[in-house]
Amino acid sequence: MTGSMAAQPLSLERLRTACSTCGLKELCLPVGLSGQEMDRLDDLIHVRRTAKKGQSIYRAGEPFDALYAVRSGFFKSSILSEDGRDQVTGFYMGGELLGMDGIGTEQHTCDAVALEDSEVCVIPFGRLEDLSRQVPALQSHFHKVMSREIVRDHGVMMLLGSMRAEERLAAFLVNLSQRFVARGYSPSEFYLRMTREEIGSYLGLKLETVSRVFSKFQDEGLISVQQKHVRIIDIPRLKHLVGHRPC
Amino acid sequence: MTGSMAAQPLSLERLRTACSTCGLKELCLPVGLSGQEMDRLDDLIHVRRTAKKGQSIYRAGEPFDALYAVRSGFFKSSILSEDGRDQVTGFYMGGELLGMDGIGTEQHTCDAVALEDSEVCVIPFGRLEDLSRQVPALQSHFHKVMSREIVRDHGVMMLLGSMRAEERLAAFLVNLSQRFVARGYSPSEFYLRMTREEIGSYLGLKLETVSRVFSKFQDEGLISVQQKHVRIIDIPRLKHLVGHRPC
DNA sequence: GCGCAAACTTGACCTGGATCAAACGCCGAC
DNA sequence: GTCGGCGTTTGATCCAGGTCAAGTTTGCGC
Numbered sequence: 159m160t161g162s163m164a165a166q167p168l169s170l171e172r173l174r175t176a177c178s179t180c181g182l183k184e185l186c187l188p189v190g191l192s193g194q195e196m197d198r199l200d201d202l203i204h205v206r207r208t209a210k211k212g213q214s215i216y217r218a219g220e221p222f223d224a225l226y227a228v229r230s231g232f233f234k235s236s237i238l239s240e241d242g243r244d245q246v247t248g249f250y251m252g253g254e255l256l257g258m259d260g261i262g263t264e265q266h267t268c269d270a271v272a273l274e275d276s277e278v279c280v281i282p283f284g285r286l287e288d289l290s291r292q293v294p295a296l297q298s299h300f301h302k303v304m305s306r307e308i309v310r311d312h313g314v315m316m317l318l319g320s321m322r323a324e325e326r327l328a329a330f331l332v333n334l335s336q337r338f339v340a341r342g343y344s345p346s347e348f349y350l351r352m353t354r355e356e357i358g359s360y361l362g363l364k365l366e367t368v369s370r371v372f373s374k375f376q377d378e379g380l381i382s383v384q385q386k387h388v389r390i391i392d393i394p395r396l397k398h399l400v401g402h403r404p405c
Numbered sequence: 406m407t408g409s410m411a412a413q414p415l416s417l418e419r420l421r422t423a424c425s426t427c428g429l430k431e432l433c434l435p436v437g438l439s440g441q442e443m444d445r446l447d448d449l450i451h452v453r454r455t456a457k458k459g460q461s462i463y464r465a466g467e468p469f470d471a472l473y474a475v476r477s478g479f480f481k482s483s484i485l486s487e488d489g490r491d492q493v494t495g496f497y498m499g500g501e502l503l504g505m506d507g508i509g510t511e512q513h514t515c516d517a518v519a520l521e522d523s524e525v526c527v528i529p530f531g532r533l534e535d536l537s538r539q540v541p542a543l544q545s546h547f548h549k550v551m552s553r554e555i556v557r558d559h560g561v562m563m564l565l566g567s568m569r570a571e572e573r574l575a576a577f578l579v580n581l582s583q584r585f586v587a588r589g590y591s592p593s594e595f596y597l598r599m600t601r602e603e604i605g606s607y608l609g610l611k612l613e614t615v616s617r618v619f620s621k622f623q624d625e626g627l628i629s630v631q632q633k634h635v636r637i638i639d640i641p642r643l644k645h646l647v648g649h650r651p652c
Numbered sequence: 653g654c655g656c657a658a659a660c661t662t663g664a665c666c667t668g669g670a671t672c673a674a675a676c677g678c679c680g681a682c
Numbered sequence: 683g684t685c686g687g688c689g690t691t692t693g694a695t696c697c698a699g700g701t702c703a704a705g706t707t708t709g710c711g712c
Contacts, residue, residue: 258555260552262553262556267556305508306509308551308554311559312506318609320606323669401487402487
């Protein structure tokens, strides 16, 4: 039992970080948990961290001890090769989990950088493993989240390995659109949080090519772009571009 | 207690599939388990399956209910896009785990095809989850294996996204070499189980390019290739090629 | 052991995207 | 408001790797 002096600030903090009151609980770790199980998950997620635009949550080489759920904002993860090239390996938005790359070696293997002012929930990994031994629904869901990360990466490999520039960008836009919808935003109108260079790095293209393809899509009436503001005009046609080489 | 009639064949089968007597236990799921814990893992791995060259262990779309540990042989995993292109997403050898892509959706998302006559241990996933709730060392190791699969995929993304053809093939050979060493084979001399086309698909290159780069490496005295037989002559120089653009 | 198909090598040519270069527009600092 | 710098767009040129085409080697089925 905590003393009365501690009780007040603690409960406020708890309410502020509680999964049970979080708008993203349908997308995040608590998926499929009962109210009581969610309370137990709340017990380990006390801490939130904020990162201003450009700051990182963790960097490659740092010891791993927690996963991070994006509460608000937008992140990229990237690896820096020894000769200075860096490769963006993913973009992360609300409800998505960062840091699973660090479990295997107990060291983070990439950087997680905020692309706008952001907030994450800190999930101590040892305690998550403890709890998931006691709560099968949590264990099962956590395994699914990891597995989906693998499948997502396979999708990127397919994109990088066998698609042309236009297909890559179309696939990227369709993917973003779907993730925005799942979060209650417009599927057809959004702001890109990343630069052309970051998109290019993720898609294996140079920034000039990204820019050119954006312009081409605009000329063809598929989308309208103005800097970071994108409106998708013809989603079906954009989807059709993915996985269909031009004849 | 099992009757005496059943005891004999059962124990033979058990011995045949037992993790505790498997030469790959240092590389596979049992890593870090005590003898007693390994026995419990043995309890769930009764079944082995064989696949002749060209046959698959599972295919995309099939329901997922088990992971497969490669006992002997060699596999590729690949996804087929709707327009018929297929992308090799990985190669798997002894002690490596196949099928983690299926956990997230409870359906396999790629094909696992044997590249030579092979044998796998079938690990029923539900029972693995049950046991890993009881055996923290198993839980922890399984999480690490999944995490490493993610890190491996990030490596491939880096390769596909920002390396030139020569770097890609060098990285591929170095990686194979390291995995062969870990299994007690020669680091410098091995048979490729996959075709030039499969290597190309994995590396985002056409088979002609793979062939040309092999020839170039040979001309430069880095390796000697004759069809599927590869001997690496200068590992340090090959390693140096990876992550260093030509000046 | 023969024949055939699949896998591989090599050459000639072509092209998508990279590279280099220049100008433009947006946004934050003062 | 305006100045400066970063991010972006657009054009001109180049080249790594793709494409197409032949020829060669290998290994498997009969």
